[in-house]
Every structure is written in C-alpha cells, then in structure tokens.
Amino acid sequence: MNRHRRHHLALGLIVFLVYVFLIGPLVIIMASSFGEQAALVFPGQGFTLKWYAQVFQMSSFINSALLSIEIAFAATALALLLGVPAAYALNRFRFPGKGAVKTLFLSPVLIPCIVLGFIMLRYVISQWQLPVIPSLLIGHTLLSIPYVMRVITASLSNFDFAIEEAACSLGATRGYSFFRMVLPNIKSGIASACVMAVINSFNNVSLSTFLTAPGVTMLPIEIMGYVEYHFDPTIAALATVMMLVTLGVMLLIEKTLGLQSVV
Amino acid sequence: MKKRGMGRYIFLALIAPGVLFITVFMLIPLFWVILSTFQEGGSFSLNNYISLLDSVYFRQVFGRSVRLSLLSTGLCALLGFPAAYYISRYSRHKGMMMALAIFPMFTSPVIRSFSWMVILGRKGIVNQALVGLGLFARPQSLLYNEFSMTVGFVQLFLPQMILSLLGVMDAIPTDLTEAAGSLGATRLVAFLRIVFPLSVSGLVTGAVLVFTGCMTAYTTPQLLGATDTQVLSTMVYQYAMSLRDWAQASAVAMVMIVVTLAVSTLFNRLSRRINPLAA
Numbered sequence: 271m272n273r274h275r276r277h278h279l280a281l282g283l284i285v286f287l288v289y290v291f292l293i294g295p296l297v298i299i300m301a302s303s304f305g306e307q308a309a310l311v312f313p314g315q316g317f318t319l320k321w322y323a324q325v326f327q328m329s330s331f332i333n334s335a336l337l338s339i340e341i342a343f344a345a346t347a348l349a350l351l352l353g354v355p356a357a358y359a360l361n362r363f364r365f366p367g368k369g370a371v372k373t374l375f376l377s378p379v380l381i382p383c384i385v386l387g388f389i390m391l392r393y394v395i396s397q398w399q400l401p402v403i404p405s406l407l408i409g410h411t412l413l414s415i416p417y418v419m420r421v422i423t424a425s426l427s428n429f430d431f432a433i434e435e436a437a438c439s440l441g442a443t444r445g446y447s448f449f450r451m452v453l454p455n456i457k458s459g460i461a462s463a464c465v466m467a468v469i470n471s472f473n474n475v476s477l478s479t480f481l482t483a484p485g486v487t488m489l490p491i492e493i494m495g496y497v498e499y500h501f502d503p504t505i506a507a508l509a510t511v512m513m514l515v516t517l518g519v520m521l522l523i524e525k526t527l528g529l530q531s532v533v
Numbered sequence: 534m535k536k537r538g539m540g541r542y543i544f545l546a547l548i549a550p551g552v553l554f555i556t557v558f559m560l561i562p563l564f565w566v567i568l569s570t571f572q573e574g575g576s577f578s579l580n581n582y583i584s585l586l587d588s589v590y591f592r593q594v595f596g597r598s599v600r601l602s603l604l605s606t607g608l609c610a611l612l613g614f615p616a617a618y619y620i621s622r623y624s625r626h627k628g629m630m631m632a633l634a635i636f637p638m639f640t641s642p643v644i645r646s647f648s649w650m651v652i653l654g655r656k657g658i659v660n661q662a663l664v665g666l667g668l669f670a671r672p673q674s675l676l677y678n679e680f681s682m683t684v685g686f687v688q689l690f691l692p693q694m695i696l697s698l699l700g701v702m703d704a705i706p707t708d709l710t711e712a713a714g715s716l717g718a719t720r721l722v723a724f725l726r727i728v729f730p731l732s733v734s735g736l737v738t739g740a741v742l743v744f745t746g747c748m749t750a751y752t753t754p755q756l757l758g759a760t761d762t763q764v765l766s767t768m769v770y771q772y773a774m775s776l777r778d779w780a781q782a783s784a785v786a787m788v789m790i791v792v793t794l795a796v797s798t799l800f801n802r803l804s805r806r807i808n809p810l811a812a
Contacts, residue, residue: 285619288612292637295648311656352551359547371548374555382749382793384766385786388773393562408558473641476751490643497647509644516639529632533696
C-alpha cells in the first residue's frame with residue numbers, strides 16, 4: 271500500500287509539473303501586466319493599471335480587435351448558412367457522391383492554414399482583385415465550415431427523422447418541419463459549432479497574416495507586429511484582457527453546453 | 534407526383550451553395566497553384582521542384598521542420614501520457630483538469646509564444662534562476678533558436694495530445710485492470726499489458742495532430758525562431774510576402790500539403806486499425 275501511494279504521489283508530481291508548463295507562462299503574463307517598470311519583467315515591482323489604460327487608448331489595437339470580432343462572427347454566420355443545410359441534406363437524403371460532398375465540406379481543415387492564406391493571397395487578392403475585407407471573410411468562412419459540418423453532422427445523427435416525416439404526413443411543409451422539428455433539436459450542436467468557429471477564427475494567424483492592407487489588420491497580426499519591436503507590459507495587459515474573456519466564455523460554455531461538447 | 538420529383542432534387546439546392554463556395558474560393562485557386570508549380574514559361578516542367586530539391590537551404594529548412602516536429606511530438610507524448618493517465622484514473626477534479634488543458638488551447642498562439650519571449654528572455658525568470666543558482670555567470674541567449682521553438686511547439690500542442698489520450702483512456706473499463714490485479718498481475722504489468730496497448734491508438738491520433746500542427750505552425754517559429762532557424766511555414770511566408778517569388782512559395786506549399794496529408798491519412802488509418810475498443 272505504501273509503495274502504491276508513493277507511485278501515486280510521483281505521478282501526481284509529474285502531472286503538476288506538466289500543468290505548470292502549460293499554464294505557468296500564461297499566469298506570468300497576467301502577473302507582469304501590473305508591474306510599474308516600462309520593461310516587461312517578472313516578477314515586476316509595484317502595482318499599476320496604467321498598461322490597461324494604455325491598451326484602450328491604442329486605436330490600432332481597438333480597430334483590429336473590432337475587425338477580428340466582426341470577421342469571426344460574420345464568417346461563423348456564413349459558415350452556418352452554407353454548412354447547416356448541407357449537413358441536413360447529408361443526413362437526410364441518399365444521393366450519389368455523398369461521401370465526396372462530405373469530404374469537400376471537411377477539406378478546408380486538411381489544407382494547412384498557411385497554405386490556404388497563401389493561395390488566397392495569390393488568387394483571390396492578387397489575381398481576382400478582391401478587397402481585403404471580403405477576402406478575410408471568405409477565408410475565415412472556409413476555416414469555420416469544417417467545424418460546422420463536423421458538429422452538426424454529429425448532432426443530426428442522433429436525430430430521429432421519423433419525427434419530421436410524421437410532421438410532414440400531418441400536413442406540415444418541409445420548411446415548417448425543418449424549423450420547428452429539426453432545428454430545435456440541433457440547437458446545442460449549432461451553439462458549440464459557433465463557439466469553436468468564433469474562437470478559432472479570432473485566434474487565427476496563419477491565414478490572416480497574408481490578408482492585410484494598410485489600416486486593415488486582424489488583432490493577432492497587429493500584436494505580432496507590435497511584439498517584434500516593443501517589449502513592454504502593454505501586450506501583457508492586452509493578453510490578460512483576452513484571457514479573461516476566454517475564461518468567461520469557457521465558464522459560459524460549462525454552464526450551458528458543458529465543456530466536453532466543444533472539444 | 535410532381536412534388537415528389539422536386540423532393541428528389543432538394544438535396545442539390547441544400548448542398549449547392551456550400552459546394553460552390555468551397556470550389557470557387559479554395560479548390561480552384563488550389564488547382565491553379567498546383568498546376569503552376571508544374572509549369573515554366575507556359576510548358577510542363579518539373580524545374581520548380583528540381584531547383585527546390587537542389588537547394589541546400591531548402592533541404593536544411595525541410596530537415597529542421599521534420600526534426601523539430603518529431604522532437605516536439607515525442608516530448609508531447611512523454612508529457613501527455615502521464616498527465617492523461619492521471620486525469621483518467623486518479624484525478625478527483627477531472628473537469629477542472631480538463632478545463633485547465635482546454636484553456637491554453639483557446640488562448641491565442643500569439644500570446645502563448647509571447648509568454649515564452651518573456652520567460653526565456655535575457656531578463657526572464659529562467660535566466661534569473663540560472664544566474665542566481667550560479668550555473669552561468671551572465672544571462673544566456675535562450676530565445677530565437679531551435680530550443681525556444683521546441684518549447685513553444687510542445688506547449689502549443691500538448692493539450693491536443695492530452696485530450697486525444699483521454700478520449701481512449703476513458704473508454705478502458707476499470708474492470709480490466711482490477712481483474713488483472715485480482716489475477717495476480719502487478720500494477721506495472723497491468724499497465725503495460727492492458728492500459729498501454731489500449732491507449733496506443735489515442736497516442737497515434739494525438740501524435741498526428743501534434744506533428745502536422747508543428748509542421749504547419751507559423752506563429753511559434755515566427756516569434757520564437759530567427760532567420761537562421763526558418764521552417765517550411767516561415768519559408769512560404771517569406772517567399773510570398775518579402776520576395777514575391779510565387780513559384781518557389783507555391784512549391785514549398787505543395788511540399789507542406791503532401792507531407793501533412795500523407796502523414797495524417799497513413800497514421801489515422803493505423804490508429805483506427807490498432808484500436809481494439811473501436812467497433
């Protein structure tokens with residue numbers, strides 16, 4: 271029994287260290303955002319909130335954050351509009367080439383993001399001359415479609431289509447039965463697809479890094495440009511704000527859908 | 534009768550917008566890029582690939598990408614296995630432990646790489662400790678090299694490894710190890726003969742995620758690496774954005790697609806085959 275407990279303890283210690291490695295750096299960033307020195311050091315001295323004030327005064331961060339949020343939500347909405355009907359068709363109907371269609375909807379995840387960004391720059395921007403903002407929307411929609419496809423297909427596979435047939439045989443139109451029978455049943459699937467797609471889009475770097483124009487930059491790209499030349503606690507403050515939002519989102523997911531459903 | 538005929542083609546209307554969107558904005562550009570890599574001056578040519586393979590620089594970059602990705606995958610397996618095993622078997626706060634693994638996954642990779650710039654920098658906590666302990670007379674350069682890139686990669690992808698392993702470990706019935714114990718197997722034997730073999734498929738799935746992730750990650754090598762530690766993704770970016778050399782950038786992009794697709798199809802198939810608990 272004693273040896274048993276020692277093993278247990280040793281394993282626990284390893285796991286503790288693994289988690290220190292995972293979480294520690296983020297905690298250090300949070301802690302160093304309150305230091306008074308102009309250089310980013312940990313442990314910092316004193317306590318100040320001036321770096322937070324500075325973050326909200328920097329229009330480049332505010333503007334790019336707003337752009338990132340707008341693109342993330344718009345792209346997710348567009349991905350739902352394209353993905354939900356397709357996922358429904360794939361689960362509901364039999365037709366030739368079904369497997370190929372499913373693969374097509376999941377395929378954006380198979381192409382490395384950095385390659386997707388490059389081919390969008392080369393064709394959609396350089397050749398087709400599309401402006402940057404629509405290109406960002408298109409690119410981020412491509413990123414979100416596989417999430418929508420995967421999650422909605424999974425939740426539809428638990429749906430009994432006999433319910434829909436019953437509604438139809440009682441005189442409901444296809445549209446009515448879809449909105450009143452099918453959609454309410456896959457609500458939570460749609461919600462978790464949205465959360466994943468929005469977070470993924472908001473944090474994306476590899477795609478957005480190719481799609482910038484003067485004054486049009488997504489937040490992660492703006493931060494990357496900033497930290498190449500500056501090393502002050504402003505970024506730590508911004509990072510802390512972003513992490514607090516992430517924590518809030520996670521708490522919300524846990525209370526509503528359960529974290530298990532989004533990973 | 535008429536209504537039924539329409540119903541048969543309703544799926545077309547439902548899938549068409551998405552199919553069209555993906556085809557126009559991804560497949561066609563991708564097809565043109567692939568085609569362009571096999572052309573030079575309007576005729577078929579393998580010159581783009583030949584010059585790539587001939588270049589010592591490309592071979593170095595490719596070798597570095599593979600080496601760092603393999604190393605990071607190994608380290609993630611080494612760190613992730615005990616963590617997942619502990620969470621699955623012993624942890625009394627499983628939800629909390631999972632949330633703590635998911636939190637970094639949801640945090641921007643820019644912030645995660647930046648945190649290592651703070652920690653490993655000359656004034657960072659690691660250098661302070663090394664100098665404080667008397668191991669080094671003055672702060673060492675721990676950043677912008679393969680070491681810092683590997684650290685960044687491992688921290689970036691470790692959660693994926695832990696979650697993949699948890700997926701299979703949670704499916705192992707506890708009766709199995711208990712039965713082995715009551716039949717006289719030591720805990721180590723039970724682990725080696727039951728838990729480990731049943732976890733291998735999750736290990737392979739996780740390894741594929743980590744390896745392809747490292748091979749294609751851009752933020753971490755860009756922030757924690759330097760110009761002399763380029764990897765494939767930073768090379769694509771440099772050729773495309775700084776040098777505007779579409780041909781070379783496209784060829785490198787093709788290499789990335791082929792390697793990641795080959796590795797993920799091959800090993801995901803293997804993972805499904807060796808999972809005895811999968812139906």
